[in-house]
Amino acid sequence: MAVINFGGVEENVVTREEFPLAKAREVLKNETIAIIGYGVQGPGQALNLRDNGFNVIVGQRKNSKTWDKAVADGWVEGKTLFDIEEACAKGTIIQYLLSDAGQIALWDTVKKYLTAGKALYFSHGFGITFKEQTGIIPPADIDVILIAPKGSGTSLRRLFLAGEGLNSSYAIYQDATGRAKERVHALGIGVGSGYLFETTFQKEVYSDLTGERGTLMGAIEGIFEAQYALLREKGHSPSEAFNETVEEFTQSLIKLVAENGMDWMYANCSTTAQRGALDWRHKFREATAPVFRELYESVASGKEAEITIKANSQPDYREKLEKELADLRNSEMWQTGRVVRSLRPKS
Known part of the structure; x- marks a missing residue:
């Protein structure tokens, strides 16, 4: 982690130079990353992770437009594309990329598969920060982390294909395994971030909604x-x-x-x-x-x-x-x- 001076204020950031892609792959070599949701952020993050050499699967509702989109993007049913519950069961890292409303609606289903040692990943701090209203309260024996690209999933993918990157914030809400930091840094690099800057779930959602x-x-x-x-x-x-x-x-x-x-x-x-x-x-x-x-x-x-x-x-x-x-x-x-x-x- 590097300390960078931004206009007189020092911040912790993670760059590709100090945390290269090879290191990110090594950190996550035994992980299965399950992308739940294939709408706004899901496609860009999933495709970038796949192209960067990570073990990625997609969980989506069958017979939906987003399922068909996933198939069109090269995800194969039964190999890398599953219904949501099967993907949650297979994933050691569950990237919860449904809309905020979708996360609330599906929470009771997803939380059944959050067994000890897994990681629950968000790209928005909404569900956790406003947990009294959303009901999203993770179990205590998992990591809860966040990578929030500062732009749409479409922009994240376009910049990746152009050999560039979209800056992202990262946060750790819960470190149950002692590996939350290396997991979140590796995932941030894996999805194609330009650099990562540190925040909290609360600060991310306050700044994002504003x-x-x-x-x-x-x-x-x-x-x-x-x-x-x-x-x-x-x-x-x-x-x-x-x-x-x-x-x-x-x-x-x-x-x-x-x-x-x-x-x-x-x-x-x-x-x-x-x-x-x-x-x-x-x-x-x-x-x-x-x-x-x-x-x-x-x-x-x-x-x-x-x-x-x-x-x-x-x-x-x-x-x-x-x-x-x-x-x-x-x-x-x-x-x-x-x-x-x-x-x-x-x-």
Whole structure:
């Protein structure tokens, strides 16, 4: 483990240099990794582990779309693809990668197979942190660990295939075997992480729920909507409003930030843009700071977990969700975006 200075604060991180793939394989050479769930995180993590040479099986419901997806990805029924209970029985490490709602629903089934010495692996701290609401309380004689890639399973897989990596946090909730640390580090490297940084289950879920509702999804969509609506109100065309609100951000500026940071992006924009951005950032920070504080408090109090669990437990939740997503998809801004994307030059 290396100690790295991040802006004056030291943190423990694990890199591929100090924990190479060969070491990860050695640590897990006698383990069977059972991936339970093949939806958002499951495919990327399972395929990366398989390609990296680990012993991986997938557990999924038969006669489902995700079962068919697993078959299409090369998992073979009876060899590397099993129903959920059989996979849980075979696995020494159970990667519990169902949705939060799915984890709650299946917990009574999965916990029967959590025998002494096994490891229960999460990619989100939700079920454990809010255990009073989820009912997910692991037995005391197993390891409970977490690897949380900082992005979607699709991104994890794409970066892996490109020879890159997606940074992940790691946490140990319970070390019953004395091997939890080496297990979690090996799994983090195995799934294709760029580097691993240390956290706790609670901190992971607090930061994750805040980020998803904030700058990663909720806040950015809200800002997009506000600016697009204003430009349209002031007589700008849909194409102009979308390009100035979304396209330039996603196709140009954010890539410059990713390459070298915000200051470098500013330095590579016009002096007019620099001056305006430097001045107005303070107004936006002060305007949104109370909203972010309210959001974090809602997460930490368990209110967001309660809302999520209640919504997902409704029998018509999927139908309601699809309507909300359709409203977003069919809005003028994102219909304009569909056309703009179609007009991008093809390589």
